[in-house]
Amino acid sequence: MDAPQEELADLVELIMTLSRRISARASKGAGIDLGTVEALAMGLISATPGLTSGQIAAELNLKSSNASTTLRSLEQRGFLERRHDPADGRVIRVYPTAKARQNLALKREAWAGTLLAAHPDHEQLTALLPTLKALDDALAAP
Numbered sequence: 001m002d003a004p005q006e007e008l009a010d011l012v013e014l015i016m017t018l019s020r021r022i023s024a025r026a027s028k029g030a031g032i033d034l035g036t037v038e039a040l041a042m043g044l045i046s047a048t049p050g051l052t053s054g055q056i057a058a059e060l061n062l063k064s065s066n067a068s069t070t071l072r073s074l075e076q077r078g079f080l081e082r083r084h085d086p087a088d089g090r091v092i093r094v095y096p097t098a099k100a101r102q103n104l105a106l107k108r109e110a111w112a113g114t115l116l117a118a119h120p121d122h123e124q125l126t127a128l129l130p131t132l133k134a135l136d137d138a139l140a141a142p
Contacts, residue, residue, distance in 0.1 A: 026110035034079070034103055037062070041070050042096060042104050045080060050093040079103065 001009065023036040034042060040060055045051060051059075057067035071094060074080045079100035085091035096104075115125055 022111055022114050026107065026114040032103060032107050032110060034107055037066075037070055038074055038079075039104065039107050041067075041074065042079060042100050045094055046096045046101060046104055049095045052091060052093060056094065074100070 041056060044056060044059055053067055053071055054064065057064045071080065075082060078097055081095050081097055082092045083095060085093050116122065119125060
């Protein structure tokens with residue numbers, strides 16, 4: 001791998017490490033009842049209610065068995081509900097509950113607080129948003 005590729009690989013590794021660290025610090029003592037994968041699933045379900053388990057697995061790059069386990073745990077704890085698709089009763093769609101929305105709001109608040117505690121320059125942090133959003137949009141495109 002050449003130097004530019006090494007730097008890009010380092011960037012990806014850093015983003016993934018930051019994600020884990022922010023999530024771990026934010027969750028400590030904040031009364032948050034969602035793990036990292038669960039929070040990602042709930043964020044996706046909240047942003048796009050009515051997805052199927054397969055769609056959630058594909059979007060989060062999870063094995064279907066891992067997605068099913070995560071969704072089952074979230075459902076048992078009252079964070080989501082499953083409903084049959086009115087157009088095709090064989091299809092089951094997933095929706096967030098009020099408890100899920102409240103817990104996710106707490107998690108997002110804790111994430112923001114964790115970032116600001118580590119690096120209090122709000123403007124410098126938010127200046128990263130357009131580039132990261134454009135990168136996310138490009139990677140999300142088919």
